[in-house]
């Protein structure tokens with residue numbers, strides 16, 4: 001049961017190749033929770049289960065959050081999975097495609113594998129696609145009361161849901177205090193990722209992130225994509241945006257119809273073996 005660990009700006013993932021896990025159809029919720037646990041397991045912000053067979057692309061991928069929930073898409077996860085394929089010599093620097101539950105993406109790896117560019121798909125603000133409860137609409141600058149504060153949010157999807165809250169200044173404390181309540185708010189039938197957004201100028205934004213099923217993370221590719229798209233939708237930034245996060249920066253280019261091209265790094269961390277004894281612990 002070999003695993004491969006990478007991080008993308010401190011948002012770390014464990015790659016589990018089904019070829020190394022005979023008899024497994026996918027990690028169960030219990031297995032995912034203990035593998036990802038920072039004390040009782042190998043520790044990570046999620047599991048990347050692939051490559052899987054697919055008719056829609058060259059490689060299939062499933063993405064699991066540390067709480068065991070499955071995500072439709074992960075920007076950092078896609079860069080890490082693509083780097084794994086490169087390290088395993090299953091791909092080169094020629095473009096290739098990866099199929100996720102949130103859609104098919106196109107990947108280009110720079111020589112050496114440390115920098116990758118991914119066409120993430122199109123961002124939508126459509127309540128039915130995100131989803132957000134209420135009448136069909138674009139969810140732009142709506143009010144929401146969380147604990148002692150009323151926030152103005154814009155919701156978006158790039159395959160997975162996002163709630164973006166622009167503020168004059170943002171902080172990790174904001175994400176920790178209000179993120180969990182926004183993540184599980186009844187507005188969002190499939191829960192949501194949360195970003196507190198500070199616009200630095202028309203080419204730079206800062207976000208603090210609370211992820212669905214993962215909590216506070218140092219970086220997020222889908223959050224970067226959604227936040228940059230929301231800032232552009234609201235007229236606050238141009239089409240080329242650097243997203244600044246505690247773990248580092250991701251480059252976002254916004255095309256027609258809010259298509260998103262994301263460029264960012266991946267760092268190789270470790271390879272190892274999961275021991276069966278790991279699964280005797282319940283977390």
Ligand SMILES: N[C@@H](CCC[C@H](N)C(=O)O)C(=O)O
Nearest residue numbers: 071074075076160220221222
């Ligand atoms: N960190 C990822 C997002 C992972 C999925 C997210 N937690 C969700 O449940 O949608 C990224 O880099 O996009």
